[in-house]
Amino acid sequence: MPLLTELPINTYFDHIPVNEMTMPLGYNDVILLVSLLYSSIDIYYEWDSFSQCQRPIHQWLFASFALVVIFRLTHVLGMKTATLGSGDFLLDLRQKDTLPRLLVSFTWLIALPFFILWTLVGTKWLWVTIRETPSCVPTSTHKWFSIFWLALCYVWILIHTALFGVAWLLERRVRRAEVDLREIEDDDVISRWGQVSSLQTYRSLCGHGQKGLSPTEIAALPSFSCDAGMYEAGIGADTECPICLHDLKIGDSIRELDVCGHMFHRSCIDLWLLRSSACPLCKRSVKGSNGDRHAGCGASHVRGSNANLRVAEPDSSRRLGAMQLS
Ligand SMILES: [Zn+2]
Numbered sequence: 001m002p003l004l005t006e007l008p009i010n011t012y013f014d015h016i017p018v019n020e021m022t023m024p025l026g027y028n029d030v031i032l033l034v035s036l037l038y039s040s041i042d043i044y045y046e047w048d049s050f051s052q053c054q055r056p057i058h059q060w061l062f063a064s065f066a067l068v069v070i071f072r073l074t075h076v077l078g079m080k081t082a083t084l085g086s087g088d089f090l091l092d093l094r095q096k097d098t099l100p101r102l103l104v105s106f107t108w109l110i111a112l113p114f115f116i117l118w119t120l121v122g123t124k125w126l127w128v129t130i131r132e133t134p135s136c137v138p139t140s141t142h143k144w145f146s147i148f149w150l151a152l153c154y155v156w157i158l159i160h161t162a163l164f165g166v167a168w169l170l171e172r173r174v175r176r177a178e179v180d181l182r183e184i185e186d187d188d189v190i191s192r193w194g195q196v197s198s199l200q201t202y203r204s205l206c207g208h209g210q211k212g213l214s215p216t217e218i219a220a221l222p223s224f225s226c227d228a229g230m231y232e233a234g235i236g237a238d239t240e241c242p243i244c245l246h247d248l249k250i251g252d253s254i255r256e257l258d259v260c261g262h263m264f265h266r267s268c269i270d271l272w273l274l275r276s277s278a279c280p281l282c283k284r285s286v287k288g289s290n291g292d293r294h295a296g297c298g299a300s301h302v303r304g305s306n307a308n309l310r311v312a313e314p315d316s317s318r319r320l321g322a323m324q325l326s
């Protein structure tokens with residue numbers, strides 16, 4: 001039954017390079033923490049000298065250090081508490097549990113904007129200090145360290161602004177996918193697969209909107225309801241839907257792919273086609289194949305299709321098995 005959701009369709013989203021900053025606490029964090037602690041102690045001992053500066057750059061440095069540490073701690077806590085099965089903590093705006101959801105909101109809505117603002121303030125203060133009271137800093141090393149730290153802050157901002165951009169794009173794609181799924185999701189889909197239009201995370205996209213057909217294209221594909229005449233003619237007698245592995249029964253809404261004649265429950269193949277434009281059995285492309293071959297649901301069409309399915313069936317189970325393993 002869960003074959004459709006288990007098919008390993010690799011997508012761009014599974015291979016998004018995750019920045020080192022998104023990894024759990026590691027040696028880099030220890031080095032960062034020790035460096036910031038050393039610098040803080042040094043500034044503390046040179047406090048009187050810094051106080052002579054036109055702008056309080058020592059206070060800016062302190063606050064900037066603290067913000068970076070708070071951000072890292074927030075992220076590590078977020079990674080530890082992220083909802084099971086969700087995507088990367090910083091990229092997934094759909095955390096289900098309260099704590100990771102609050103941490104994500106804090107990171108993007110408070111921490112990042114405030115850090116950008118604070119870095120701009122620091123840029124101004126450092127510029128004024130170097131221009132008007134350059135001799136206030138204890139040594140030239142302190143001056144160059146302040147400039148170096150400011151540059152690091154801008155790198156940090158660039159990386160995290162890009163990450164937020166990716167997170168926002170992923171969320172937009174998830175919302176679009178949900179709109180498509182809602183167009184497909186009728187009573188038949190719900191009875192067979194449950195409510196599919198509510199995606200848990202961007203990892204649920206699985207190629208949706210990239211390799212698949214649009215709901216309009218899918219709706220244009222021929223479908224018919226399996227009646228007693230068709231059933232006796234062959235459909236359902238010894239065939240099953242290759243996706244859900246349930247028999248095609250009288251009253252089932254069926255869709256046959258023009259390109260190859262393979263038949264499926266409409267609710268099963270429609271969900272598949274949103275993710276892939278290829279027939280799940282023979283891999284032929286369905287896109288643009290909506291011709292006149294099966295304009296009606298006549299007996300000859302049914303017999304022909306059924307024959308195709310019969311030929312494909314023993315092979316198909318192996319193919320789908322192989323797809324699950326690949
Ligand atoms: Zn099915």
Ligand SMILES: [Zn+2]
Pocket residue numbers: 257260261262279280281282283284
């Ligand atoms: Zn096919």
